[in-house]
Amino acid sequence: MRKEVILTTLGLRAGYGGKPVLQGLEIEVRESEIVAVIGRNGVGKSTLMKSLIGLVPAMSGSIVYRGEAVEQLPAHKRARLGMGYVPQGRDVFPRLTVGENMAVGAAIKGGGIPEEGRRRVVDAFPILQERWSQRAGTMSGGQQQQLAIGRVLIADPHLILLDEPSEGIQPNIVQDIARNMVELNRKTGVTIILVEQNLDMIRAMAQRAYVMDKGRITASLAREALDDAAEMRRHLAV
Amino acid sequence: AENPIKLGVLEDQSGDFAAATIGKVHAIQLAAEEINKSGGIMGRPLELVTYDTQSDNTRYQEFMRRVLQRDKVDVVFAGFSSASREAYRPIVDQFNGFAFYNNQYEGGVCDGHMVVTGAVPEQQFSTLIPYMMQTYGKKVYTLAADYNFGQISAEWVRKIVKENGGEMAGEEFIPLGVSQFSQSIQNIQKAKPDFVVTLLVGTAQASYYEQAASANVNLPMASSVNVGQGYEHKRFKPPSLKDMYVTTNYIEEIDTPKSKEFYAKFKAKFPSEPYVNQEAENSYLAVYLYKQMVERAKSTNRDEIRKVIAMGDVCMDAPEGKVCIDPKSQHMSHTIYLAKVGADHSISFPKIWEDIKPYWLGEAGCDLTKKDPMAQYTPSNPPPKP
Amino acid sequence: MALLQLRDLNKHFGGLHVTNSVNLVLEQGEIHCLIGPNGAGKSTLFRLILGEHHPGSGQIWFADEDITALKSFARIRRGLSVKFQVPGVFKSLSVRQNLEIALQSRLHGAALDKEIEGLLAFLNLEAEQAQLAGNLSHGQKQWLEIGMAISLKPRLLLLDEPTAGMSPEETHLTGEMVRRLNAAGMTVLAIEHDMAFVRQVAQRVTVLHLGQVFAQGSIDEIVADERVAAIYLGQAHA
Amino acid sequence: MTGFLGLFRRLEGPQTLGRGPAFWALFALVLAGALAYPLFSDGYTVGNTVYFFVWVFIALSLSLIWGYGGSLSFGQTAFFGIAGYGYGILTINFGASYGFTWIALLLAIGMAALVAALLGYFMFFGRIGGVFLGIVTLAVTLMLERFMAQTAGPEWRIGAARLNGFNGMSAMPPLTIPWFGGPIVLFADVGLYYVVLAMLVLVYLALRILMNSSFGNVIVAIRENPERAEMLGYDIRKYQLITFVIGAALAGLSGVLYTVWGQYITPSSMGMTAASLPLIWVAVGGRSDLTATIIGTLVVLSGFQALTIYGSQYALVFMGVLLVLTVLIAPNGLVLGLITWVTKRVARRKQETA
Amino acid sequence: MDIATLVFSALYQFGDAFAFLVLSACGLAVIFGMMGVINLAHGEFIMCGAYVTAATVHAGLPLPLGILCGTLASACVGVLVELLVIRHLYERPLDTIVATWGLSLIATQGTLIMVGSTMAGVGTPFGSFQVGAYSYSIYRIVLFVAALAVLGALYALFNWTRFGVLARATIQVPHMAAALGVDTRLIYSLTFACGAGLAGLAGGLYAPTMTLVPTMGATFIMEAFVTVVIGGADVFLGTAPAGGILAIVKSGMTSWQGQLFGQIGLLIAVIIVVRVLPKGISGFVLRERT
Numbered sequence A: 001m002r003k004e005v006i007l008t009t010l011g012l013r014a015g016y017g018g019k020p021v022l023q024g025l026e027i028e029v030r031e032s033e034i035v036a037v038i039g040r041n042g043v044g045k046s047t048l049m050k051s052l053i054g055l056v057p058a059m060s061g062s063i064v065y066r067g068e069a070v071e072q073l074p075a076h077k078r079a080r081l082g083m084g085y086v087p088q089g090r091d092v093f094p095r096l097t098v099g100e101n102m103a104v105g106a107a108i109k110g111g112g113i114p115e116e117g118r119r120r121v122v123d124a125f126p127i128l129q130e131r132w133s134q135r136a137g138t139m140s141g142g143q144q145q146q147l148a149i150g151r152v153l154i155a156d157p158h159l160i161l162l163d164e165p166s167e168g169i170q171p172n173i174v175q176d177i178a179r180n181m182v183e184l185n186r187k188t189g190v191t192i193i194l195v196e197q198n199l200d201m202i203r204a205m206a207q208r209a210y211v212m213d214k215g216r217i218t219a220s221l222a223r224e225a226l227d228d229a230a231e232m233r234r235h236l237a238v
Numbered sequence B: 001a002e003n004p005i006k007l008g009v010l011e012d013q014s015g016d017f018a019a020a021t022i023g024k025v026h027a028i029q030l031a032a033e034e035i036n037k038s039g040g041i042m043g044r045p046l047e048l049v050t051y052d053t054q055s056d057n058t059r060y061q062e063f064m065r066r067v068l069q070r071d072k073v074d075v076v077f078a079g080f081s082s083a084s085r086e087a088y089r090p091i092v093d094q095f096n097g098f099a100f101y102n103n104q105y106e107g108g109v110c111d112g113h114m115v116v117t118g119a120v121p122e123q124q125f126s127t128l129i130p131y132m133m134q135t136y137g138k139k140v141y142t143l144a145a146d147y148n149f150g151q152i153s154a155e156w157v158r159k160i161v162k163e164n165g166g167e168m169a170g171e172e173f174i175p176l177g178v179s180q181f182s183q184s185i186q187n188i189q190k191a192k193p194d195f196v197v198t199l200l201v202g203t204a205q206a207s208y209y210e211q212a213a214s215a216n217v218n219l220p221m222a223s224s225v226n227v228g229q230g231y232e233h234k235r236f237k238p239p240s241l242k243d244m245y246v247t248t249n250y251i252e253e254i255d256t257p258k259s260k261e262f263y264a265k266f267k268a269k270f271p272s273e274p275y276v277n278q279e280a281e282n283s284y285l286a287v288y289l290y291k292q293m294v295e296r297a298k299s300t301n302r303d304e305i306r307k308v309i310a311m312g313d314v315c316m317d318a319p320e321g322k323v324c325i326d327p328k329s330q331h332m333s334h335t336i337y338l339a340k341v342g343a344d345h346s347i348s349f350p351k352i353w354e355d356i357k358p359y360w361l362g363e364a365g366c367d368l369t370k371k372d373p374m375a376q377y378t379p380s381n382p383p384p385k386p
Numbered sequence C: 001m002a003l004l005q006l007r008d009l010n011k012h013f014g015g016l017h018v019t020n021s022v023n024l025v026l027e028q029g030e031i032h033c034l035i036g037p038n039g040a041g042k043s044t045l046f047r048l049i050l051g052e053h054h055p056g057s058g059q060i061w062f063a064d065e066d067i068t069a070l071k072s073f074a075r076i077r078r079g080l081s082v083k084f085q086v087p088g089v090f091k092s093l094s095v096r097q098n099l100e101i102a103l104q105s106r107l108h109g110a111a112l113d114k115e116i117e118g119l120l121a122f123l124n125l126e127a128e129q130a131q132l133a134g135n136l137s138h139g140q141k142q143w144l145e146i147g148m149a150i151s152l153k154p155r156l157l158l159l160d161e162p163t164a165g166m167s168p169e170e171t172h173l174t175g176e177m178v179r180r181l182n183a184a185g186m187t188v189l190a191i192e193h194d195m196a197f198v199r200q201v202a203q204r205v206t207v208l209h210l211g212q213v214f215a216q217g218s219i220d221e222i223v224a225d226e227r228v229a230a231i232y233l234g235q236a237h238a
Numbered sequence D: 001m002t003g004f005l006g007l008f009r010r011l012e013g014p015q016t017l018g019r020g021p022a023f024w025a026l027f028a029l030v031l032a033g034a035l036a037y038p039l040f041s042d043g044y045t046v047g048n049t050v051y052f053f054v055w056v057f058i059a060l061s062l063s064l065i066w067g068y069g070g071s072l073s074f075g076q077t078a079f080f081g082i083a084g085y086g087y088g089i090l091t092i093n094f095g096a097s098y099g100f101t102w103i104a105l106l107l108a109i110g111m112a113a114l115v116a117a118l119l120g121y122f123m124f125f126g127r128i129g130g131v132f133l134g135i136v137t138l139a140v141t142l143m144l145e146r147f148m149a150q151t152a153g154p155e156w157r158i159g160a161a162r163l164n165g166f167n168g169m170s171a172m173p174p175l176t177i178p179w180f181g182g183p184i185v186l187f188a189d190v191g192l193y194y195v196v197l198a199m200l201v202l203v204y205l206a207l208r209i210l211m212n213s214s215f216g217n218v219i220v221a222i223r224e225n226p227e228r229a230e231m232l233g234y235d236i237r238k239y240q241l242i243t244f245v246i247g248a249a250l251a252g253l254s255g256v257l258y259t260v261w262g263q264y265i266t267p268s269s270m271g272m273t274a275a276s277l278p279l280i281w282v283a284v285g286g287r288s289d290l291t292a293t294i295i296g297t298l299v300v301l302s303g304f305q306a307l308t309i310y311g312s313q314y315a316l317v318f319m320g321v322l323l324v325l326t327v328l329i330a331p332n333g334l335v336l337g338l339i340t341w342v343t344k345r346v347a348r349r350k351q352e353t354a
Numbered sequence E: 001m002d003i004a005t006l007v008f009s010a011l012y013q014f015g016d017a018f019a020f021l022v023l024s025a026c027g028l029a030v031i032f033g034m035m036g037v038i039n040l041a042h043g044e045f046i047m048c049g050a051y052v053t054a055a056t057v058h059a060g061l062p063l064p065l066g067i068l069c070g071t072l073a074s075a076c077v078g079v080l081v082e083l084l085v086i087r088h089l090y091e092r093p094l095d096t097i098v099a100t101w102g103l104s105l106i107a108t109q110g111t112l113i114m115v116g117s118t119m120a121g122v123g124t125p126f127g128s129f130q131v132g133a134y135s136y137s138i139y140r141i142v143l144f145v146a147a148l149a150v151l152g153a154l155y156a157l158f159n160w161t162r163f164g165v166l167a168r169a170t171i172q173v174p175h176m177a178a179a180l181g182v183d184t185r186l187i188y189s190l191t192f193a194c195g196a197g198l199a200g201l202a203g204g205l206y207a208p209t210m211t212l213v214p215t216m217g218a219t220f221i222m223e224a225f226v227t228v229v230i231g232g233a234d235v236f237l238g239t240a241p242a243g244g245i246l247a248i249v250k251s252g253m254t255s256w257q258g259q260l261f262g263q264i265g266l267l268i269a270v271i272i273v274v275r276v277l278p279k280g281i282s283g284f285v286l287r288e289r290t
């Protein structure tokens, strides 16, 4: 049984200052999938993620999310439709405490931080509990990354956009994150789009992958291809 | 028609001083209109060249050059604050211009390029202070703006109090722009004077009256600037200016036929004018004085006009009464009214002094009929003795 | 001969002891990797070495000189250079200008231009040389920052997670570069979470944990250490 | 010799707009126009132009410190005032003969620079930056204003020079060139025009060279990321201090010229309004470029003056509206915005024809 | 003179200076401290509050309602200004200097043209009380209490409410807040309106005690900026202690040597505080905490 399509882009062009980085990009993601997007530095992976959440406006083309065209919606409306975004470079609120950062993440649910959500997040990332009242800007890089993920998870998103979550994280926690996300995906059916360069993490998480180059999808890889080291190297070669 | 006589007008129509000076521009417009209706000056119409100096000294410098060099006006009426006058005076001197300063001020300008129609300290304090001391007692507290005008005026007060056998209970200087007076109010209460001389300048400092009233200071007050310039009795809620005594050469409440006629004409032309203050009257009469000077000199040439002034009989019947230009200082004699503010902020005039002369500069050694030093003197910095 | 010596370095923020009596000796000419859990204090240690933070107690010796009290710029002039964890490029200057500023204290005129061309080619940023550095992708910024750090021709190069966000291929290239620089006489101290990189370059590895030196040795010794596996590496590497 | 040529090479570079023969031809054209124009104009216009030029130096000082260096100094007027009063005090005491006014000009600028060196040392070596720098410099200039405003009394004199409080100090001699057969006195007219124009061109070219040199690179680097700049081995405090002192000297030059122009200097030239005006000029033109700063300052000054002359009571309202619109429409400043727009158009045209 | 009188008078003068500094600064603290917008039109928001308060009181409303009207009017103007101008400048906060300077010119001269060069005052309520040899205005005590109340309310608003956390998040990393579902435009509008409203409140509270002219805002500006800046990046940990320190210096110097020394003392205090705490007071407090 094939699951329903949750996200499609058609002819998506987006970029900065009038210059498109994405050149008519097309992807399709189904409910409860974990799809990786891979590609070399600067090909536009982060730009794709930003245009999906609405931080980079689409110049043309469409983004359909759960049957609704969202390319004109501002970011906060897309977030309220259940998209969660973990940016590359973390972007925690530096002068807010960990708890306050979490509260911002939980705000779309209305009210304060749900206890159940908090438990789920601090179980996955115990350091967040430990540093609950520390200002986020003074946390180490890896700690901030965990906060950025936790901040999104707390709102129970339907679709998570993860931009290089392994960056700067210690190996065993990379494994933990991968495991946690897979588990979450199994339990709740959350869909995940993962931009990664860490092959271990891709293998541990992704069910399939898109290869991106110069703003276009150049290949679509099945699960088996991800384990083929030679094939992967070919796609990521400089 | 004859080619017009050009009168430059540089006054603050916006910014900090606008409240007290827009009326000056209107008064000049009124006088010019009247003069032009009745045939102009020697048959030549009077043309105004007006710029808004925006309460900004540098604008005075720019526009004084402009009226003198570009517009080539015959005479300029310019300036509210003494600082603005000092900013433009070097330019008037350099280009050999002719300027009227129609404003009450601290006195002392001895400059052949200038005619001053505003009242000066000896006119306002030699009348006010002895009256107050007789009426209320000999302990005096001065609260004055901390710049040239305030300091020099306070010096006059100090001198006159001493001459009349009184004593200064205290003296306090307030930087321009200050609006909070709690400490000063307490200082005054501590000094327990018989009355307070308030020489507060600018709209911010006028806040003193409301604050003193609400702290129940309840002392008689005397001033040479307030009420006559900034009509505080109209702006603040009674009774905050109760028992305020002001020596002024004009305010709109003056109840003489001449004054009423002037006031009526003014209001007819400018119905929404909030108040007709002394500087407005100074400016109005100055236009007529200038007319007289030109007609008698048969020229707009400054040297010719100064020869007329030197005769010592350039006088007129102004709305305030008779005024004359003193040839030595080119300042003006005034009728000085003692205005008293009542509890309901109505004005009464307990006393009027006629023909009070601007004597100090002449006595101190300024004689423009002989020598033109183009300088400003003060009692503690008088002209060098020959 | 020891190039850098940390003697009993202590640093705390409020109640948090971030480094706790750290002693570390770096030999002239070695490539030394510093690993350890997120928040272990690795980046803080770099900031202490560079004079961005000042230690509560302890000393820092560089080339037989006590530099503990020196200002940052003075330390740099004695032969230190750094690539930070979060790239700190000059955002509204062009890529070319970024490099020029790094090089100009050493080179002038035609030699400067030639060196810049060489670097641009090496960093794979030739096409972006006129771009504003702030508009580079994350990985490109990392490259640029590495380029600026090596421009100084330091005696000791400090790299804080140089390969974060790079593909395996690029990581490998970076490793090769580090080895080449080392062969030319540069001592290197690198913080990394990417074990492939560590294995590729490290002659010696120090594990930092809770602000203390937890283990030290060759990469094989470290990987074989179960304690390290437990706190840091996890299953995959054990 | 090569060093000298090197200087010329630095006249253009990434830090300054305008390069190549086309730009320098335009520059020569503008300069020729500026040299010729007094011949076809009246005394008022020339004197008024000098007045606008006077303010350009303080604008340039702010462009240097703020636009290039990233330190928002709210108190350039302090140096303006110090130098203005300094010139007044010196010349009132020592007169104008033997070219002393020129020595006074240099000494007065030196005073401003000295005060800036002390204040700058205090700030930059105390790691004061960002808004804090703005507020410290503002505090200094306001302190000077308040203090000077109350120096009306005769006890406030330095030699023969009365400070004269809020009313301001006047009657200092204009710049005077000793000459055979009697000194040439530079009133605000053609003579002063050429002198100030020469200074302006000199300062402009010198600043271009400075900003395109390695010194300029470091200044800009500090603006972008002081930590990174320090980690490249630059003692950023030293660079900031030097920039600040150069800026103060330029502001001081403005102050002296202003004093000379109107033979008058007043405490209000160090007040709140005076302190914020240069920020406006510089921001409107485009603070991060010298050329844009000069053009912007001249445009704003003459535009506002024209508005005041012809705009009646609405002048200030118009000015306000213009400022708001400028910021909304031209994010990098009017002049920079215009230049970028034009170059884009030209590039597109070229592409189309190619 | 007995000790109690002296102590009371010193406290009163301190409270008076404190109230003026804090009430002047609060609106600015929100707009500048939180949003990074250098609002040179701050004084004109104060003027707006004062004018509306006076106008409504002249129209017959009781003073407290008049002050409320003044506050709301300023807040509404704030919303408008944010929508039309400030909104487009968050990416480049320094440009707000020019824009708000322009707005300030428009507001001052516009008021002069439309309302006239002055406005009649409304009179200070409550009368006076006597302690020892001195009589004091009761309203000044009201101002002091109002200052404390405003500080408390702001602290609670920005630290304990959801709005507060979202506002601070939005101001720190706007795009990320948006990506997490925060309607950042709304937050910006509300925050700016809050700052403008506080300025209006200051104007309304001081309206009975001051000259009402279009340029009256200028009397508040220096004190406001100085207090906010040395308070530092965190508004609430900064403004209150900054107000306290500056009020002590100002009232102390003023009573000792007069108003000029009060002002110069204030400025010197600013320089010293910045030198000793280069990140401002809240920067210092926060570093201690972590």
Ligand SMILES: Nc1ncnc2c1ncn2[C@@H]1O[C@H](COP(=O)(O)OP(=O)(O)OP(=O)(O)O)[C@@H](O)[C@H]1O
Residues within 6 Å of the ligand: A016, A017, A021, A039, A040, A041, A042, A043, A044, A045, A046, A047, A048, A088, C134, C135, C136, C137, C138, C139, C140, C165
């Ligand atoms: N804000 C920006 N303005 C202009 N150009 C940008 C901006 N951000 C990125 N770019 C450009 O867009 C291109 C794609 O950048 P993007 O960040 O999407 O790359 P990426 O695939 O995520 O790379 P990386 O693996 O290094 O993170 C790059 O060439 C970059 O220079």
Ligand SMILES: Nc1ncnc2c1ncn2[C@@H]1O[C@H](COP(=O)(O)OP(=O)(O)OP(=O)(O)O)[C@@H](O)[C@H]1O
Residues within 6 Å of the ligand: A138, A139, A140, A141, A142, A143, A168, C013, C016, C018, C036, C037, C038, C039, C040, C041, C042, C043, C044, C045, C085, E290
């Ligand atoms: N300014 C500060 N105030 C308070 N705590 C701080 C500060 N800077 C760092 N810390 C804390 O010090 C610890 C060490 O941080 P550091 O950045 O050195 O870690 P790290 O080893 O580099 O981690 P990572 O691998 O995640 O980058 C962390 O717990 C961090 O929260």
Ligand SMILES: NC(N)=O
Residues within 6 Å of the ligand: B080, B081, B082, B083, B103, B104, B105, B106, B149, B201, B225
């Ligand atoms: N002339 C005055 N009042 O300054």
Ligand SMILES: [Mg+2]
Residues within 6 Å of the ligand: A045, A046, A047, A088, C137, C138, C139
């Ligand atoms: Mg990316």
Ligand SMILES: [Mg+2]
Residues within 6 Å of the ligand: A140, A141, A142, C042, C043, C044, C085, C160
């Ligand atoms: Mg780190």
